Amino acid sequence: MTLAISILLAVGGVMLTVAALLTVTRMARGPGPLDRIVAADVLVAVLVAGIALEAVWSHRPTSLLVLLVLSLLGFTGSVSVARLLAREKR
Secondary structure (H helix, E strand, O other), rough: OOHHHHHHHHHHHHHHHHHHHHHHHHHOOOOHHHHHHHHHHHHHHHHHHHHHHHHHHHHHOOOHHHHHHHHHHHHHHHHHHHHHHHHHOO
């Protein structure tokens, strides 16, 4: 792997780490439960991006299944919360 690609992957890892820390801060300090739920969904998205970055780094195709399951979990969780909130507003 070339040096430029290694540097880009390292910068991407640092950016994802900062995003995860900020998201965990929002989960802890969120003024309401909806903010915490959205932060949890963002954290799943950051986790998916981190695993994808690791898969690029290590050239392992086995991470694809983990990415698929986490993406489906994040989507299902978001849709479930949206339906629950829509039902409560009636």
